[in-house]
Amino acid sequence: MADIVSLRRPEPRDLVLRVRDGDVLRLTLNHPPLNTLSTDVVDALLSELEAAAGDAALRVVILAATGAVFSAGLDLEDLDRRRSDDDAGRAALEAAFARSARLMTAISTLPQPVIAEIDGLATAAGCELVAACDLAICTDTATFCTPGVNIGVAPMGAVVALARSAGRKQAMEMLLTGETIDASTAKDFGLVNRIVPKQYLRQVVDKYAAVIASKSQGAQQGVKSAFARQAVMSREDAAAQAAQAEAASALTPDAVEGMAAFLANRTPVWPKR
Structure with missing residues (x-):
C-alpha cells in the first residue's frame, strides 16, 4: 500500500507547497519527478503570485522545488499527444506557451523581490523561471539548459528571459547550442548570483530573504x-x-x-x- 501511495499523482492543491514565515513566502514546486510546468502547476503558481501581489505585509517570495530537478519546463509528453487533435495541436501549444509567458511576466512584475532557490536541473521553461526571478542562488551541482534547438523548437520564451538576465553573447550561446551548463558557468553568464554547497542552500537563501525583508x-x-x-x-x-x-x-x-x-x-x- 505504501508503494501505491508514493506513486500517486499529487492533488492540484499539493503541486505548489506554500509556507509563510513572517514577511517571507516560500513557494515550492512539488510535481515529481521533473516538476514540469503543467497547467495545474502554472495555475497554482499564478494564483499564489496574484495573492502575493496584493499582500502589503509580504516582503520577499522564494521559489524552490522538491527533488533532483528544479523544473524540466513544459510537459512535452502531454503536448505531443495533442498533435492528434484536429488542428495538429496548435491550440494546445499556443495555450501552453501563453500560460508559461503569463507566469514569467507575473514573476517579473510582482512588487516583491523573488529569489529562485535551485538544486538540480533547470531546463527549458524551468530555466526561464530562474531567469525571470530577481535573484537566483543555486547549489554547486545545479545545471541549466535551454534545449529548444535540440528538438527543433525555437525557444522564444527563453530568448525573452535570457536577454533580460544573461549577457547577450552568453545568452546566445545557451540558445543556439542547447547545451547544459554547470553552476559556475551559469554564474559567469549572469544567470545566478551565488553558488553554495547543497547543505547550506536553504540557510543562505533564507539569509538573503531576511536581509531584503529588513530594507525599505x-x-x-x-x-x-x-x-x-x-x-x-x-x-x-x-x-x-x-x-x-x-x-x-x-x-x-x-x-x-x-x-x-x-x-x-x-x-x-x-x-x-
Whole structure:
C-alpha cells in the first residue's frame, strides 16, 4: 500500500507547497519527478503570485522545488499527444506557451523581490523561471539548459528571459547550442548570483530573504519597477525618468524615516503598510 501511495499523482492543491514565515513566502514546486510546468502547476503558481501581489505585509517570495530537478519546463509528453487533435495541436501549444509567458511576466512584475532557490536541473521553461526571478542562488551541482534547438523548437520564451538576465553573447550561446551548463558557468553568464554547497542552500537563501525583508519595501518596489521600465528606454529617457522617480521616492515616509535614521546613526523603523 505504501508503494501505491508514493506513486500517486499529487492533488492540484499539493503541486505548489506554500509556507509563510513572517514577511517571507516560500513557494515550492512539488510535481515529481521533473516538476514540469503543467497547467495545474502554472495555475497554482499564478494564483499564489496574484495573492502575493496584493499582500502589503509580504516582503520577499522564494521559489524552490522538491527533488533532483528544479523544473524540466513544459510537459512535452502531454503536448505531443495533442498533435492528434484536429488542428495538429496548435491550440494546445499556443495555450501552453501563453500560460508559461503569463507566469514569467507575473514573476517579473510582482512588487516583491523573488529569489529562485535551485538544486538540480533547470531546463527549458524551468530555466526561464530562474531567469525571470530577481535573484537566483543555486547549489554547486545545479545545471541549466535551454534545449529548444535540440528538438527543433525555437525557444522564444527563453530568448525573452535570457536577454533580460544573461549577457547577450552568453545568452546566445545557451540558445543556439542547447547545451547544459554547470553552476559556475551559469554564474559567469549572469544567470545566478551565488553558488553554495547543497547543505547550506536553504540557510543562505533564507539569509538573503531576511536581509531584503529588513530594507525599505517602498524603495525596493521602486527599484524593481524602474529596472523593468528603463530596459526599453533610451539612456537619456531612462536617466530623466529615473531622476523624477528618485525625487518622488525621496519624499515618501520610508525615505523620511531612512534619512533621519541615517543621520541619527540608528536603525530605521520602516512605517507599517
